[in-house]
Amino acid sequence: MSGTLLEARDLRFVRRGDAGPLKVLDGARLTVARGEVVDISGPSGAGKTTLLRALALMQPGVSGELLLGGRSAAEVGPREWRVRVALLPQKPVVFPGDVRANLRAPWQLKVRADERVPDDDELRAALDRVGLAEVALDREAVRLSVGQAARVALVRVMLTAPDVLLLDEPDAALDADSAEQVAQLTAKFAKDGAVVRVRHQRPDGVHARRLRLSAGRLHGVGDSD
Amino acid sequence: MTETAGVVAIGWPQLVLSAGFMVLVGIISIRLSLGIEKDLAIATVRTYLQLFLLGLTLRWVFGVDSPWLVLALMLLMIVMAARTILKRAPDAPPGIFGSSVISMGLTGFIVTFAVTGLVVQVEPWYRAQYVIPIAGMVLGNSMTGIALALERVFADLDGRAEELVALVALGATPWEAASPSVRKAISAALIPTINSMAAAGIVFIPGMMTGQILAGADPLAASAYQIVVMLMVAAATAIGSVVAVMLTFRRRFSPDGVYLEKGIRDDEHALADGSGSI
Incomplete structure (x- = not known):
């Protein structure tokens, strides 16, 4: 398939369940093209978060094959892979320090030592785009509300410009207006990259290919607008 | 009497x-x-x-009066201390016994023989009357420090689990993700030693000096000994906890750098079916 950015083949993962081993992923396969938004739904405990973590090389014990732009995960290497395929965990995490330090945290890491750190203007503009105009850069991050923290965490990962963004219920903690802004930003991001979202809420206006995870595999359920 | x-x-x-x-x-x-x-x-x-x-x-x-006996005794003390450390840091990942022995051994031998050889200058170098009590003090104190550091570092890492996952997702190495906890744990391990150094001689008469004075030594000579021992014990605690924490924190991460949270740790048992990793 041309334009394929991320490809997962035959993902398998077994977890210890209450009644013996549980096949959370049982040969799951997924192909994501550049410019695409893929929404994954499924019952609670079906393994949606596990799947996202597996795609980010963050679920030890998963077997299968992962390719990014045709290169295998082993070729790319785990750190570089996570920079290119960025996972935003469901629970928003803020680091110690102010909002500015939080947004710049990715550039404190060795893996981005050669990259330019975004300046205050860029950070400000990025916050404004997700409805955080009232949040000052020197606000202590612990004083953010859950919804604000969720958007700061989203802005932080978007600023790193990954190829694929993995979002685990990105609008779970958001009110309707903020969810709308996040949806627009997600759609805009997907023009150059690709987004895989775990969502089971109503369609949010983002054109997405919808998949359902059940029995450890992904099944197509049509597109949403 | x-x-x-x-x-x-x-x-x-x-x-x-x-x-x-x-x-x-x-x-x-x-x-x-x-x-x-x-x-x-x-x-x-x-x-x-x-x-x-x-x-x-x-x-x-x-x-x-045999050097081998002295060394064997020190080795035994080190192994016993490592076992105590395991008991005091129950949340530490499996397989830290070896690291405990290494860090205890390193500090035990270096610091003990630095005191007996360079400071006290005992003849011959293995004279048990000096080596064993000093080794006991050095090992006992660094054991306390190491146990405290290990207990702290793994508790702090688990307390920061969500932060660690987010950092690793942003491309952090295990060291980059863990270093705040490592620093905190090492300082925590050193604080009791620093406090007791600061209070020595004002709030209390240190144990060894007390013993020497009771045994009839000149107080000034006893204080000189105590100074040497206190500084060496502080050094042993510092070196021991740094080595122990640096040798072990990585065990809480998978080979390709994922932090092993509590939930993931439990799953490791289910993965014993030999399924390969990506």
């Missing part, structure tokens, strides 16, 4: 008398339902037995 070379020897009557006080504490414990009388009795008996055994052993070791 008999006095030899300035030491007042303690005889059986005095030993029995001191146990009398423990009986008193035991009665208080029963009256107030503290429920500690059994532990108290066991601890008292252990104190008698262990310290007399130690006395007999040391008398024998001093008599044999």
Whole structure:
């Protein structure tokens, strides 16, 4: 398939369940093209978060094959892979320090030592785009509300410009207006990259290919607008 | 009471008398339902037995005067200390016994022989009368420091689990993700030592100096010894906890750098079916 950015083949993962081993992923396969938004739904405990973590090389014990732009995960290497395929965990995490330090945290890491750190203007503009105009850069991050923290965490990962963004219920903690802004930003991001979202809420206006995870595999359920 | 070379020897009557006080504490414990009388009795008996055994052993070791015996004894102390560390840091990942032995051994040998060889300059270098007590102090203190550091580092990492996952997702190495916890744990391990250095001589007379003074040594000579030992113990605690934490924190991460949270740790058992990793 041309334009394929991320490809997962035959993902398998077994977890210890209450009644013996549980096949959370049982040969799951997924192909994501550049410019695409893929929404994954499924019952609670079906393994949606596990799947996202597996795609980010963050679920030890998963077997299968992962390719990014045709290169295998082993070729790319785990750190570089996570920079290119960025996972935003469901629970928003803020680091110690102010909002500015939080947004710049990715550039404190060795893996981005050669990259330019975004300046205050860029950070400000990025916050404004997700409805955080009232949040000052020197606000202590612990004083953010859950919804604000969720958007700061989203802005932080978007600023790193990954190829694929993995979002685990990105609008779970958001009110309707903020969810709308996040949806627009997600759609805009997907023009150059690709987004895989775990969502089971109503369609949010983002054109997405919808998949359902059940029995450890992904099944197509049509597109949403 | 008999006095030899300035030491007042303690005889059986005095030993029995001191146990009398423990009986008193035991009665208080029963009256107030503290429920500690059994532990108290066991601890008292252990104190008698262990310290007399130690006395007999040391008398024998001093008599044999063999470097191999001294080294073997130090090794035994190191292994016992490593076992104690495992017990005190129950949340630490499996397989830290080896790291504990290495860090205890490293500090134990380096610091002990630095004191006996360079500072006290004992002849011959293995003289048990000096090496064993100093090794005991060095190992005992660095054991406490190492246990504290290991307990802290893994507790702090688990407390920051969500933060660690987010950092790793942003491309952090295990060291980049863990270093705040590592720093916190090492400082926590050093604080008791630093506090006791600051309070030494003002709030209390340190144990070794007390012993030497009771044994008839000149207080000034005793204080010189105590200074050396305190500094060396501080060094041993610092080196020991740094080495131990640096050798072990990585075990909480998978080979390709994922933090192993509590949930993931449990799943490891289910993965024993040999399914490969990506």
